[in-house]
Amino acid sequence: MGRAAVRIGTRGSALARWQSGWVADRLRAAHPGLSVELVEIRTRGDRDRNSPLSQISGGTGLFTKEIQRALLDREVEVAVHSLKDLPTLSPDGLTLGAIPEREDPADALVAPRHRTLEGLPPGATVGTGSLRRRAMLRHARPDLEVVDIRGNVETRLAKATSGELDAVVLAASGLHRLGLLDRATQRLGPPGFLPAVGQGALGIECRRDDPGTIALLAPLDHPPTRRAVLAERACLAALEGGCMVPLAAWGRDLDEGDGEGDRGGLLALEVAVFDPDGRERLDGSRTGPRSDPRSLGLRVADDLRAAGADRLLGLARPGGGP
Numbered sequence: 081m082g083r084a085a086v087r088i089g090t091r092g093s094a095l096a097r098w099q100s101g102w103v104a105d106r107l108r109a110a111h112p113g114l115s116v117e118l119v120e121i122r123t124r125g126d127r128d129r130n131s132p133l134s135q136i137s138g139g140t141g142l143f144t145k146e147i148q149r150a151l152l153d154r155e156v157e158v159a160v161h162s163l164k165d166l167p168t169l170s171p172d173g174l175t176l177g178a179i180p181e182r183e184d185p186a187d188a189l190v191a192p193r194h195r196t197l198e199g200l201p202p203g204a205t206v207g208t209g210s211l212r213r214r215a216m217l218r219h220a221r222p223d224l225e226v227v228d229i230r231g232n233v234e235t236r237l238a239k240a241t242s243g244e245l246d247a248v249v250l251a252a253s254g255l256h257r258l259g260l261l262d263r264a265t266q267r268l269g270p271p272g273f274l275p276a277v278g279q280g281a282l283g284i285e286c287r288r289d290d291p292g293t294i295a296l297l298a299p300l301d302h303p304p305t306r307r308a309v310l311a312e313r314a315c316l317a318a319l320e321g322g323c324m325v326p327l328a329a330w331g332r333d334l335d336e337g338d339g340e341g342d343r344g345g346l347l348a349l350e351v352a353v354f355d356p357d358g359r360e361r362l363d364g365s366r367t368g369p370r371s372d373p374r375s376l377g378l379r380v381a382d383d384l385r386a387a388g389a390d391r392l393l394g395l396a397r398p399g400g401g402p
């Protein structure tokens with residue numbers, strides 16, 4: 081151990097800086113005297129601001145690859161990602177040293193005039209760049225016009241506050257971290273809306289061969305969150321989903337949060353897949369022992385496969401085939 085300083089690689093967006101700053105503060109609190117520095121790294125997703133996210137080739141890992149490279153090249157010791165943006169397959173040599181406690185994983189509607197999804201007039205315009213959000217919106221309201229938008233949280237928020245669009249959908253966690261949750265006019269949560277895999281959670285990576293940093297990160301880990309998101313990620317990986325398919329998932333530790341104590345150590349996982357336009361929705365849901373999140377994810381993936389998930393997800397892939 082005995083590491084006296086760590087450098088944290090971060091993207092430059094306000095949300096990424098907030099998240100990395102939060103991790104830096106937590107590290108300093110856990111290890112008094114530790115020197116923690118943020119190092120900004122530009123990613124491909126930050127440089128190409130115009131293409132629809134779903135169309136930038138090699139789209140997986142758009143926001144994370146360069147930071148992982150900096151980690152492997154020893155420019156930084158720690159990388160902070162939104163877990164939602166982190167591909168399920170990690171490069172050799174890296175490990176998730178900590179997954180801190182998750183924020184509210186739900187989406188939020190920002191509709192300054194009409195407030196709720198039910199309150200939007202027929203044909204209203206709703207902005208999102210996410211295939212999952214598009215499909216869920218159209219499933220709930222086939223009349224809505226879903227507009228593909230990109231940019232950081234503030235840019236997307238402005239499309240609704242300026243009146244250019246009737247509404248936008250953003251992650252509640254992102255709004256909360258930026259002190260903007262008061263702009264949300266409706267929480268879009270289960271059962272109608274399920275989050276993206278990993279939404280609301282951070283993934284903190286370090287090198288596998290760096291036991292000093294692994295030890296520093298350990299106190300930031302929140303095991304119930306880790307179990308929940310591992311189940312979600314195992315299901316996504318089994319369906320070969322990547323981050324750009326209309327798949328939504330919500331894992332949770334059933335013993336967490338209500339103070340009622342032991343329910344036999346159960347983990348619950350609910351997953352929904354859609355066709356790109358949200359006409360069809362398939363649901364899979366199971367509970368399993370919290371000791372084995374991966375198997376829970378794989379079993380829900382098997383259920384969804386048996387129900388025809390591959391056909392739906394294939395429709396969303398470039399070229400429309402599986």
Ligand SMILES: NCc1[nH]cc(CCC(=O)O)c1CC(=O)O
Pocket residue numbers: 162163164165233249250251253254278279280281282
């Ligand atoms: N792809 C952008 C992104 N990645 C993570 C978050 C939100 C924060 C989180 O999921 O923890 C966002 C913004 C959004 O979806 O509105």
